[in-house]
Amino acid sequence: AGWLEPRPALPGYRDLYILVSGTNYPDALHDYQLVSGFPSLLPRAFLGNWWSRFWEYSQDSVQALVERFAQERIPLSVFIIDMDWHITNTGNACSGWTGFTWNRELFPDPPALLAWLHERRLLTSLNLHPAEGIHAHEERYPQAAQAMGRKPGGKKPIAFNIADPRFARVYFEQLLHPMEAEGVDFWWIDWQQGFLSSLPSLDPLWWLNHLHFFDLGRNPQKRPVVFSRWGGPGNQRYPIGFSGDTIISWKSLAYQPFFTAAAANMAYGWWSHDIGGHMRGMEDSELYTRWVQFGVLSPIFRLHCTKDAFIDRQPWAFDAEVLRLARQAMQFRHALVPYLYTMARRNEQTGQPLCAPLYYEWPREEAAYVVPNQYLFGNQLLAAPVTAPADPDLRQARCGLWFPPGEWFDFFSGEAVKGGRWTIQYFAQSEIPLYARAGAIVPLQADTAANGCPNPETLDVVVFPGRDGRFVLYEDDGVSQVQRTKGGCETIFYSQWDEQSITLHIDPPCGDLSVLPEKRAYRLVFRGVTQPEGCEIKFDGVPQSAALDYDPQTRTAMTGRFETGHARFEA
Numbered sequence: 001a002g003w004l005e006p007r008p009a010l011p012g013y014r015d016l017y018i019l020v021s022g023t024n025y026p027d028a029l030h031d032y033q034l035v036s037g038f039p040s041l042l043p044r045a046f047l048g049n050w051w052s053r054f055w056e057y058s059q060d061s062v063q064a065l066v067e068r069f070a071q072e073r074i075p076l077s078v079f080i081i082d083m084d085w086h087i088t089n090t091g092n093a094c095s096g097w098t099g100f101t102w103n104r105e106l107f108p109d110p111p112a113l114l115a116w117l118h119e120r121r122l123l124t125s126l127n128l129h130p131a132e133g134i135h136a137h138e139e140r141y142p143q144a145a146q147a148m149g150r151k152p153g154g155k156k157p158i159a160f161n162i163a164d165p166r167f168a169r170v171y172f173e174q175l176l177h178p179m180e181a182e183g184v185d186f187w188w189i190d191w192q193q194g195f196l197s198s199l200p201s202l203d204p205l206w207w208l209n210h211l212h213f214f215d216l217g218r219n220p221q222k223r224p225v226v227f228s229r230w231g232g233p234g235n236q237r238y239p240i241g242f243s244g245d246t247i248i249s250w251k252s253l254a255y256q257p258f259f260t261a262a263a264a265n266m267a268y269g270w271w272s273h274d275i276g277g278h279m280r281g282m283e284d285s286e287l288y289t290r291w292v293q294f295g296v297l298s299p300i301f302r303l304h305c306t307k308d309a310f311i312d313r314q315p316w317a318f319d320a321e322v323l324r325l326a327r328q329a330m331q332f333r334h335a336l337v338p339y340l341y342t343m344a345r346r347n348e349q350t351g352q353p354l355c356a357p358l359y360y361e362w363p364r365e366e367a368a369y370v371v372p373n374q375y376l377f378g379n380q381l382l383a384a385p386v387t388a389p390a391d392p393d394l395r396q397a398r399c400g401l402w403f404p405p406g407e408w409f410d411f412f413s414g415e416a417v418k419g420g421r422w423t424i425q426y427f428a429q430s431e432i433p434l435y436a437r438a439g440a441i442v443p444l445q446a447d448t449a450a451n452g453c454p455n456p457e458t459l460d461v462v463v464f465p466g467r468d469g470r471f472v473l474y475e476d477d478g479v480s481q482v483q484r485t486k487g488g489c490e491t492i493f494y495s496q497w498d499e500q501s502i503t504l505h506i507d508p509p510c511g512d513l514s515v516l517p518e519k520r521a522y523r524l525v526f527r528g529v530t531q532p533e534g535c536e537i538k539f540d541g542v543p544q545s546a547a548l549d550y551d552p553q554t555r556t557a558m559t560g561r562f563e564t565g566h567a568r569f570e571a
Helices: 025-036 059-071 110-119 141-147 165-182 204-216 250-266 285-296 320-335 337-350 481-485
Strands: 049-051 078-081 123-128 186-189 301-303 375-377 381-383 397-403 407-410 416-418 421-427 434-437 441-445 458-463 469-475 489-497 502-506 521-527 537-539 542-544 548-551 556-563
Touching: 025 250, 049 320, 059 078, 059 110, 110 123, 110 165, 141 165, 165 204, 186 204, 250 285, 250 375, 285 301, 285 320, 320 337, 320 441, 337 441, 337 469, 441 469, 441 489, 458 502, 502 521, 537 556
Parallel strands: 049 078, 049 301, 078 123, 123 186, 458 521
Antiparallel strands: 375 381, 381 434, 397 421, 407 416, 407 434, 441 458, 469 489, 489 502, 521 556, 537 542, 548 556
C-alpha cells in the first residue's frame, strides 16, 4: 500500500550505520547512498538555461518574453511561471499564496500557452504553495470535496494534510493531474507548510517531495523530478533543490560556490540558485554579470528575482556590454549540455555530484580544504568563478587560485598552468575562470542559439594536451524512464599525446543508436597547442584530406566539420 506509519518508540534504541572510508571521500559518499538512495537521472532539458521571475505575467507577456530571448539569440530550455499563474485575490480566508486555479484574466487559454511553449522546445513548471489547503474559490473544489466525502454545496476549506492518504490522492488526482494533462511538465514546491504534520516526526516537505517525485513517475514515458526546497537527508533521491531567496550582494554571491560544492558532502548536487540575487541589495551590472557566469558553472542555471519593478534579470536590462556577456555565457551553458548530461548519468550511477570540493581528489593537500570558491566541475574541469568586484584602477578582478598537482589549461585561452601551487590571477569582466586538466576531452554542442537541449547534430570536441585522455559521452532520449533503462548510447573519445603530436580517436557509438541524429558531424578543437604542421583524418582507417585553422590568441588548432556516419574516426 506504500504509506508511512509511525515508528514504535523504543527507549534507548538506535540505528547505527558505520561507514569507514578514510580520506576516500567519493567512496564514503557512495556508501552513504547505498543506505540513503541514489539520485535519479534528470531530464536533459533541466541542464540548459531556465527563466523564472516572481511577476504577474500574462499569456501575451510570456510569449513576448520568449520571443525576445530568441531575437537576442539567447537559448532557453525551461520556463517557470511563478505563483501569479493562479488566483491570488480569493475573496475568502485564503491569503492567495495557495492556489490551484488559473487566473483567467492573465491566462485566458492555458493549454494553448503550454502548447506554444512546447512548440518552442521549452519545459514549463508552475509554482505551488499548498499549505492553505483547498478553498471554495478553486475551480475543482467541488470534485475535491466530493472525493473527500463531503456533502455537496459546502464551502468549508479542505485543510492541507499531506500525511493523510485520502487528501494526498485528492491533491494529485483532482488538482494537479488535470493541469499536467493540459501541459504542465513538473512542479515547483515552494516552502510554506512548516515542519510538522499529523504524523509524528514527519516533515511535510520531505513527504511532499517523495509523493511528487513518484506521482510524476507514474508515466514511464516521463522522467520523475521535483523542484523543491531541501527536505533533509536522503532528499538527493528527488532532485532538484531550490536553495532559497538569495540576496543581491557580492557577499551572497561569494557564498554560492562554497555552498554548492560542500553540499556534495550530503550527496545533494542538483542545486538551483536564484541567479542574479532574489531580493534586497543594490542592482549592479558587474555583479549581475558575475552571477550569470557563476550560474553557467553551477548545477542548474535559473535566472530569478522577486516581484520588484527595479529588479530585473533580463540580460538586456542593463546595457549592450552586459547583454553581450550574458549572451556569451548563456550560449556557453547550452554548449556544455552534452558534457553536463554525461555527468548527470555519472551522478545517477555512482552518486558523484557534478560540483564537488577539491579535497575529493586531493585529500592530502592542505590547500584543497581552504579554497571555497574553487570546485571540480565534472571529471574534466575545475571552476573558480569570480565572486568579488574588480579593482577600480585595474578594472580586473584579482583572485588567488590554487591549482592541484599536474598540468592545467585555461579552457578558453589554452594557456598552460603548472599545478601544485598558488597563483594570483586577474580577470576582465568578460573572462570566466574555467580550467581543463591535461588530457581533458570536452564535447560541446555546436548550435548554441536554439531553445531546448536535443542530442546535437554537430559536436565541437575540445581536446587538451599534456597526457592521454578519455571521455565517454552518454546520450538517450532525455525524457523517458523506459529509454534510460535500456542504457542509452555511448560514444568513446580517447586521445594519445606525446611532445610532438596528439591523436584523437572517436569510436563508433554503441547502444541504442535510435536516440542519435540521423547524421552527426564533428569539429575537432585542439586547444593549448603550438601551431601544428598539419593534420591527418581517417574514417575507418581510410585517410581523408583535412585542413587546420590556427588561432594563436587561444592556442587553438581547429578542423572543419566532418560527417562521420558513425564510422571509426581518427585525427
